[in-house]
Amino acid sequence: MPRKIMVAGNWKMRNTVEESVALASQIAQGLTRRDLEVLLCPGFLALEPVALSLSNGPVLVGGQNLYWQDQGAYTGEVSGPQLKAAGASHVLVAHSERRQHFGESEKTAALRVQAALRAGLRPLLCVGETQAERQADQTQGVLESQLSGALAGLAASACDRLILAYEPVWAIGTGLTATDQQANDAHAFIRAWLAGRFDKAVANSVRILYGGSVKPANAAGILNQPEVDGVLVGGASLSAQSFLAIIQAA
Numbered sequence: 508m509p510r511k512i513m514v515a516g517n518w519k520m521r522n523t524v525e526e527s528v529a530l531a532s533q534i535a536q537g538l539t540r541r542d543l544e545v546l547l548c549p550g551f552l553a554l555e556p557v558a559l560s561l562s563n564g565p566v567l568v569g570g571q572n573l574y575w576q577d578q579g580a581y582t583g584e585v586s587g588p589q590l591k592a593a594g595a596s597h598v599l600v601a602h603s604e605r606r607q608h609f610g611e612s613e614k615t616a617a618l619r620v621q622a623a624l625r626a627g628l629r630p631l632l633c634v635g636e637t638q639a640e641r642q643a644d645q646t647q648g649v650l651e652s653q654l655s656g657a658l659a660g661l662a663a664s665a666c667d668r669l670i671l672a673y674e675p676v677w678a679i680g681t682g683l684t685a686t687d688q689q690a691n692d693a694h695a696f697i698r699a700w701l702a703g704r705f706d707k708a709v710a711n712s713v714r715i716l717y718g719g720s721v722k723p724a725n726a727a728g729i730l731n732q733p734e735v736d737g738v739l740v741g742g743a744s745l746s747a748q749s750f751l752a753i754i755q756a757a
C-alpha cells in the first residue's frame with residue numbers, strides 16, 4: 508500500500524486560542540485535497556477549541572509534546588489521555604526544540620513514544636543532526652542513536668501507529684533547507700535502519716516526514732523525493748495561504 512502523504516503544521520508557542528481557531532478554520536475552508544492527511548499542532552490551550560472547531564472535518568489535530576505518566580502530581584505537565592480526550596489524534600515527540608531547551612533525551616523520548624501509544628495517539632517522533640554533527644560527518648550515527656534510543660523496546664506491531672520526522676536542526680527556523688537529495692538520503696538511511704531494527708514491512712509502511720524551513724517555494728522538490736512521505740512545517744504553517752500552498756505542492 509502506498510504511504511499516504513502527511514502535511515503537518517507545528518505552530519509552536521504562537522497564536523492565542525482565538526487566533527488558532529481562526530487559522531484552523533481558514534486552513535480547513537481552503538483545503539481541497541482529500542488524498543493526503545493534514546495535521547495541525549496548536550499550543551495546548553488551543554488544542555481542544557481547535558479540535559472542536561474542526562470536528563467532522565478531515566483536518567487532524569495533534570499535541571506538540573506530552574508527559575509520559577498518564578496522570579498524577581506532575582505540575583505543569585500534560586498527559587496522553589488528556590490530549591486524546593481533548594481531541595488530539597497525534598503528538599509530536601522529542602522535537603529538537605524540546606531536546607535543545609528542555610533537556611529531553613532519547614530515554615525520555617522512548618517514554619513519551621510509549622505513553623502516546625498507550626493513550627491511543629500516534630507519536631510523530633522527530634530526529635535530526637546539528638550543523639556541527641553534519642560537518643563532522645556524524646549524521647548517520649546521530650540518527651541511529653536517536654532512533655534506537657527513542658524506539659527501544661518498541662514492538663514491530665506498534666509501528667503502524669508510528670510516524671517519523673527527519674528534521675535537521677540546522678534547517679529549523681533558519682531559512683536553510685536540506686537539499687532534496689540530502690533529505691532523500693537521510694530518509695533512505697532511516698528506512699534502512701527500520702528494516703534492520705524491525706523488518707521490511709515496517710520500513711515500507713512507516714511514514715518519514717521532512718521538516719526544516721519548508722515553504723511553498725521548496726515544498727514540491729522535497730515532496731517529490733521518493734523517500735519523503737510528507738512535511739512538518741513550522742513558520743510557513745502560521746499563514747493559511749502558505750500552508751495551503753505547501754499542501755497544493757504535495
Ligand code: PGA
Nearest residue numbers: 679680719720740741742
Ligand atoms: P520551520 O520549523 O519550518 O520553521 O523550520 C520546522 C519545525 O520545527 O518543525
